[in-house]
Amino acid sequence: MRSCLTMIRLLLVEDDVADARHFQRALSRAQSCSFEITHAVSIGDARARLGWQEFDAVVLDLSLPDSSGIDTIRSLRDAAASMPIVILSGLDDEAMAIEAIREGAQDYIVKWPCDADMLSHVIRHSIERKKSERQLERYARQLEQSNAELEQYGYVVSHDLREPLRMISSYTSLLNEEYSAALDDDARRYLHYAHDGARRMGTLIDGLLDYSRVGRLNAAVEPVDLNDAAIEVLAALKTEIESSGATVHVERLPQVLGNWSRLVQLLQHLVDNALKFRQESGPVIDIACEVQGEFCQIAVQDNGIGIEAQFHERIFQMFQRLHTRDEYPGTGIGLALCKKIVEQYGGRLSVASEPDNGATFYFTLPVADKKKFSSKLERRRACLR
């Protein structure tokens, strides 16, 4: 025998006396539970009772003297906020009952005939479902709040750390300059370590600040032409591209939905990594795209040192660095920031790579105007024929 609530307190809102009696009789035959039924004959009556009585569930007929249809559930929803509402619907009212579920009802029972145990089951199930729903809502609210607090915290911390850092950095420089004659090589080296430490901390703080800003500052979402973004990125990395003898191919890219500066930042970081983690031979970087329905997948592929499979997830975590600072400079924030940016716009960031065999970073973004893009592709294909 399944356990159940010893007594379920129901508010039945039904103006048809025959229907109400039928319902009460049916429920009294239920085997597994007992029900205490309070009968209200109108919305007004129901709201009054909800004000001074406790119930576990509300069973609601949608057509009442002082309300009908969807308005009925809407007007009761707030008064019965924590309680599940089960609709009693007539045979020809099923469409409306389904609509009522969209408006917040848990379930519906088609009037007559109905089995006592089925009635009882529907009601008890609705009670449990409502409980889970409310718990989920509570967790969601807590998470939202804690997220907001964390982002605020990240911002305040990195902001307030700047000033003391400036003092360390500036005064180690001043010491080095103004007391140069009094310093021996060791002293100069010590000052250098201190100064460099401050510099690195500054970069770290900037990265943290940046990271905490994604999402906190609601940067405008707009259509962004990734071709323009790519041009901007290549211009910004011009020196590194030339000094490393890199070749960069960029396929025609779509317009996506996102924020211009964030997406430039994303692309720039990926290309910068591709240049940084290069092998002896000149780096070759390919940027391609593939439209997959409402999203497009951009691939940034390089022929660099690659990444071992065991690190494929770690690299996207904050402060995870795979190499020492002497081997490759970096704060360990970059990819975590890229991931956050991509996820901000509904996409995913991933990597495919083997050691010594380069790496391809894939990220997806929503296409801004699918029709416009595929027709551009069509025209381009037409030209190429």
Next chain:
Amino acid sequence: MPQVIEAKPIEILLVEDNPGDVDLTKAALRRSKLATHLSVARDGEQALAMLRRDGQHSESPWPDMILLDLNLPKKSGKEVLAEIKQDPELRRIPVAVVTSSQAEQDIIRSYDLHANCYVTKPLDLSQFRRVVETIEDFWFMVVKLPSRSRSTAVVAAPSD
């Protein structure tokens, strides 16, 4: 007898409570090709007392420029800025907000309160010197500043 016109040093009022930053500013100004004289106020109230020549500050020089930190004890930098820019005599003095904050709301608010410019203090000493140098180049060489005389007081607008 021809008048001897003495070139007076450029008067700068620095409103800054952090002694480390005061020394840095002094050190940066020392390198300048221009003759400058720096007065320092450690908080907003002292700054306003100096500007109004109240009590012990009756001999305070009239500044050609104010460098204002936002992060001040007692009266906040923004309050000081607001008071200066609402005062009919003081408001004509250019105020450069020089602060470590890069916060968007600080920037916007400062300009809303009529700061003449907003500058972020860089981490690096050489960059800081560059910033001070650039402020001097622009505000003291390129820009025309209002004359220093307090007696020229309020210039009435045509509609008054």
